[in-house]
Amino acid sequence: MPRTRTHRAPAVLATTGLLLAGCANPSTGSANDDPTKPVTLKFWHGWAEKNEVKAINDSIDRFEELHPNIKVKATGNVTDVTMNQALRAGGDKAPDVVSSFTTNNVGQYCSSGTWVDLDPFMKKTGLDKKKVFPKTLLDYTQFEGEQCALPLLAHAFGLYYNKDAFRKAGIERPPRTMSELKRTAVKLTQRKGDSYQQLGFMPNFRLYQNSPDRLFAQWGPRYFDEDGKARLADEPAAKDFFTAQRDLIKALGGYGALEKFRTTFGDEMSSQNAFLTGKLAMHMDGEWRGLMLNDAKADFEWGTAPMQVPDDEADTYGRGYLTGTVAGIAHSSKHQNAAWELVRFLTADTDQVVAFANAIHNVPSTKAALASPKLDADPTFRTFLGIAQHPDSVALPLPSTVGSTCSRSRTSPTTRSRGRSAISRRGCENSMTR
């Protein structure tokens, strides 16, 4: 009997181990396919608005014309979480080509291997990434030297302002510094009882695109030190940023009143958007908002401008926060060469990038497209092209350790005003001019 037990125990352990290990390795794909053979690719993306879906479908049509052997089955409105879970679950319904609206997860995609390294594909097809893409965009699509994504249009954030409200309040131009922002916002604010008729600017972070990193970019912060460790606690800009935000909140009536007013706003992407309905006279948003305001036929005149900068850095006016959509190939794809053809077309074909950028008013993500004369000449859109190319514009560094683009591009820690280093002044992972 004891012998039986000793035989059973390893058997049970082995079975349990196999069962546990069985869940641990989802299927992996291969890059042995012939991209000239007929194939259907599954492409998951995040676009959901009608005009955006039409634009990406038009892009796919153009691709299929160029590659008649490749059919693309697109699925829109896919979140990063859904995609991440699908890539881990594997199976034949998982996507071949994937895209994400944010650069925040690129580190995870590259380090986990869920998105494959694109360098071998670029080498194979002779695409020189450094010649095609601006450095900032290449930086935020790679992790520790592994280029698992490529930029598929970019985003720049700036100020939208209601010109009618400005005229009514006797204000001639949009504010350029943080103190001007406070004065202008107060002047534009109209109270109604204990609430507001119109608010100059909503400084609370719980609103649409108002996340801290986007406004913080105006201070050009350094997120990581040379060793890749977080250094925000030691960053003087962090204190300045929170102080400016607190002062703005106080000047506009306090957090409670603002938060209560915020609950009267409609959905960001609806006709009840607070800027569109006139509840906000100024609003921070991405370059795509202009097209939406035009489509919604806003009943006031509006303009765009860069976001404000700290008073002691007035010479950096024109800078802004940069991010972008990224595209890559799923590790589980069995058609990775064909998938690369689609990724290459969407990200590196100049005419395609310009056409797509014009269609959805996003910032083009290749050097050639940025210089293209075919780009939309709308001045409200051009403001964002200027922000994207401003030398002090800042992208969020990848949440990596040594992957921080700050630490890589750092040269000498020469000090500048209030002890801030030259690198933070110039932005350690900045604009598309590089």
Next chain:
Amino acid sequence: MARTRKAVETVPSGGSDNAAALRRKHQRDRLRTLDFLSPWLIGFTVFFGYPLIATVYFSFMHYNQIEPATFVGWRNWKYVFEQMPLFGPALWNTLWLVVVMVALRVVFGIGIGLLITKLKTGVGFFRTAFYLPYLAPPVAATVAFVFLLNPGTGPVNEVLGAVGIEAPNWFNDPNWAKPSLVMLSLWGIGDLMVIFMAALLDVPKEQYEAAELDGAGSFAKFRYITWPSILPIVMFAVVTGTVQTMQYYTQALVAGKLASGVSVGPGTTIQPEYPDHSTLTVPQLVYSLGFQNFNTGAACVLSLVLFAIAMAVTTLLMRKRAGLLTAED
């Protein structure tokens, strides 16, 4: 077993046949019992035993659900207990909800049950009216509540304001977010109302009549007749309520997300904590860690913490000394 075998060997040959037959019969009986038990055994093994073992196993592994798991010892446990800033608020919120929500739901369920059993007319109407909210899907019910209690545009605050009462910001106020969730759960009290009504109607009428003859008042009748009779049902409600509330997820997530006003679309990740961590529960952290950040090890640690607490509370309540079990139970 060896002793039995020896005993069987010493029995004369005729007796040996009988013993063998008896042994075969016992074996058949055991197999039959196993056959009848097998659906439960399979279910228990597949849906409880294996997941529990896997959870313990992965709590000691680094596993991002794509690369092979690697052993990391107690690192996940240390991370959760020593370095994870949201663990404390999430655990506090979960325990707060278990204590307050479960207690109030039981009290409210008994109250509504008593009220309806005492009604002479309109019983059907009130029974339906109190039960219907329970049938509303949790997401829809939460969306409706957040809309009704919206501080800026909600009808509740407008009505309260009209009569001169300064209403709170409900789901937008860290001090009121959890009480608002409790209100939502009390609105959907239908499930408990039904079982308490059944328990109350099951109390023998003769006992009340005898008590009345002895001059017992309403409170004495409830204290000495109703309460002991419905105690097993109260225990059932408390135990299942505790286990359910330990897993509280949907309503807290939806309420926090809607009240925060942050658009959730491609490229954004829900941060389940608005306002000021007050609606963050442990199950939300488990999902966030396990299926948004793919930190499976830490998610497993949190799941085991939840399991241990639920197990401890249930064991405590199931003890006869807790007073919730009667002699018959």
